[in-house]
Amino acid sequence: MKLKTIAAAAIVAVLGAGAVVAADEPQAARQQMMKDVGRAMGALAGIAKGEKPYDADVVKASLTTMSEVSKTFADQFPAGSETGFETEASPKIWENMDDFRAKDAQFGKDVDTALATLPADQAGVGAALGTIGKNCSACHETYRLKK
Amino acid sequence: MKFLKVTAAVGAAGLLGLACFLWVTAPARTPDDLWQGLGEPNVENGERVFSAGGCSSCHAAPGAGDDGRLVLAGGAPLASPFGTFHAPNISPHPEAGIGGWSLHEFGDAMLRGVGRQGEHLYPSFPYASYARMTPSDINDLFGYLKTLPASDNVAPAHELPFPFNQRALLGGWKFLYLNDDPRVAIANADAKVERGQYLVEGPGHCGECHTPRDALGGLKADLWLAGGPNPEGGPGRVPNITPGGLDGWSESDIAYYLESGFTPDYDSVGGSMTAVQKNMARLPAEDRDAIAAYLKAIPAH
Known part of the structure; x- marks a missing residue:
């Protein structure tokens, strides 16, 4: 009985450690960052489409999330993280790291421009979304596989 | 002696079969009257057809970007299990492009996959889809293409190993896959x-x-x-x-x-x-x- 308990505890410990390791992997970190950007993008699009009322706090928080991600996103692709954890990263990232970094920087620049003036109404959010959104497809066109 | 006779018979049958294949699957142009009475092309609609067809995605120069997308200089590679195709120049240049083509010739390429010299075109050019287009849209598209900048670029030849470099085989491919039937039947489509x-x-x-x-x-x-x-x-x-x-x-x-x-x-x-x-x-x-x-x-x- 005691042996079983110890075995169960050991399994839980191993699984727990595994989860921690996975969350630390750059593949998992960058996936989470993109999910955060997607969520922020969704909040802005809801306002731009008129599905949600304009809310300056939501706009600011969403843009801040994107800005923070843009600052460190390109650092999440160290050598050795090319595969695994269901990554959709294209090998082209490592072949053209400078261009990849430049695209991330351009995304950050467009976000920070919007953040500095803060879109003041639905139309403003729509315009900012149009500019910022182009960065998503510009990068995913070359550097993301699958979709 | 008997061996020779059999060989000759098989050879003759083979040649006859080949002749039949080439006859049945020869490139077929569209009828002339399909292109009569269409009038002046509606260039605005032609641009709409151009966007729907995404012509520039393959026919603009590789890496042309948004600025160069209307110069249909050709050259972009399209990889396939059969080899690598290169999209041709379809800008209005009279020699390098399709500036010298008639509407009928353009229509043959779009609807039948037949080139200007009467040759089969490779289905990397998706005429097996375009076969469903109306002559009116093709007339408008052709009119719109003529308004775009000319380029004298000559695209590289397709890089295809034998036997895929034999265009006559495409007649068989068309026999199997080229038609203008609806892809799916949709009941009560509005x-x-x-x-x-x-x-x-x-x-x-x-x-x-x-x-x-x-x-x-x-x-x-x-x-x-x-x-x-x-x-x-x-x-x-x-x-x-x-x-x-x-x-x-x-x-x-x-x-x-x-x-x-x-x-x-x-x-x-x-x-x-x-x-x-x-x-x-x-x-x-x-x-x-x-x-x-x-x-x-x-x-x-």
């Missing part, structure tokens, strides 16, 4: 769904990537738009865009994706669909709505 069907199955040629292919490179008709491996090879898959694959997407989600490039969970368009989406964004909203309505109406896979 005008909107019919417009979507025309755009998707004809000029849009969506099925050329989104429908899996058989060993001969023909579309698997019973898996229309069900997705499959990347037809250019390599990693990545082309998604299923039937109602089974777009589960959870509303009609307006599809239309918004084509307009903005965002999925319902605000992931973005990527890969070669990025150029397609930019073209879809140039269409009138009613066309994107029609495509969305059609994609919700087709059989799910």
